[in-house]
Amino acid sequence: MESMTGFGKGVFQSDNYTITVYAKSLNSKYLDISLKLPKRYTFLEERIRKFVSQEFKRGKIEIQVKCVGTDLSQKEVLIDIELARNLKTSLTRLKSELGFEDPLTFSDFLKFREYLLLEEKEEELDKLWEEIYPPLNEALKALKASRLKEGENLKNVLKIYLEKLKDETLQIEKLKEKAIKDSKEKLKGRIDKLFKEFNLREIDENRFYQELVYLLDKIDFTEELDRLKVHIFHFENTMEEEDCGKKLDFICQEMFREINTLSNKAQSSEISIIAVKIKELIEKLREQIQNIA
Template sequence: MTRLSGMTGFGRADGADGDWSWSVEARSVNGRNLEVRFRGPPGFDNLERLAKASAQGRLSRGQVTLGVQAKRSEAVASLKVNEAILARYLVLANQLAEEGATPPSADGLLALRGVLEAPEDADDIEARGPLEAAIAAAIDQALDALKISREREGEQLLPVITGFVDRIEHLVAAAETEAAAQVEAIRDRFTRRISELAPDAPGLEERIFLEAAALATKADVREELDRLTAHVASARTLLQQPPAGRKLDFLMQEFMREANTLCSKSATTALTGIGLELKAVIEQLREQVQNVE
């Protein structure tokens, strides 16, 4: 079963082969879409394509930074002696020795510029393929570690988000109870006002009934409450079917739209209070959903 995942995490992998060693670090933070940034060593241009493909195969959202460092040891065995330059230095050294100068030492000759040189790049091309593959494998390992790190964040987010969804469900139930009393409250309020303004008007009772019914229709919040109930069910389903961050983002907008309409239609102080609390909880839930992949 796919686990809920956050978007913040870290992964690292190290490796070595011959006189080469490398380290890979993968980091990620929240992001609306998947964005992969790569920094690698010179001469390994193909790694960026491999790294981005690997990230896209594992992650769906977040700003991901992949950093690869690779270095070659400076062992003497990896260096070559330029015999032509050395021979020219020896000729000059012998001429100076004949004139009374101290004969050159081996370490002194090797320290002269151009005598020791790194292997030509052309010599490295043959070995570059296996080396690049080994570093690419380390990138995969670092991304796997990053994914595990993000899943751990998801484990921490799940009970928090579920708690907010439970609270919304409780508030919707309270709103349904309060909304049921709105019609009577509207009728009583309208009756008092009409009676104060026109206590002896003919057909007063019928007019009160018709006006109260019209007001009750405008204040009917059953559709909003039904949609909020459906959104609660959708949120629970999405939490069990990750990655669902984008869908949850959209669902938060729908939650808030219904809560705003509920407040605007409210005819009682109690229902307005429930609506305002509902909006506050939805906003808290939205902030947590921003962390979900």
């Protein structure tokens, strides 16, 4: 089991520069990768995203890269000579036609910066990747270890809640026969009272028994209890799977649906109290599951 929260750090140091990568992970329904890269490594954005997505399936992953050194900020001044020459010709003609007396200076050219370009020295992508891969890989491994460690803690918490859930479900199992018997007796008493009160003599027996079967089915919560136990068993097994967060959340929804229907059918104050406890436990399970990848 893997948590979606964690932190990792990786450092690569050469004689002239140091690259530090920070990797942080938070909760998210999906995989959401955000990058903060120095300009030098912006061309590697897609490659970094792909690399991260191979290691993680869920969570908001924030990757920050910091560089300190002398060899990482080399720039070249690139001059578009042809554009500058055309600009000079146009400015000279404009000066002549408008009668300007001041001579052209370099500051006049700087007003038209389109022809003057400052660019980082172009590097091969593979070389850039060789620089950033070691600290990135180290940071992601540390992040994975952090998430797995936190995941084990979460699993232990889930197991505690699950054992309590089993105990409460067992209490309902013990009360089931008595609760169903009591409900049937109440139903029988209501039917007898109706017959006496309204002096019913002629009834449609087929319709009567159809309605009786329907009412008896409404007070029998055996199926709901059995399905609840199946979901608990399924939950326990699913905790051992990878990337189980979404599946566990779905199982919790199903458990909540079953205990809600069961409580309505049971018409028992004792079972209603236990059902409230079970709902609270399911909610606690869901709170923890929001952190699971």
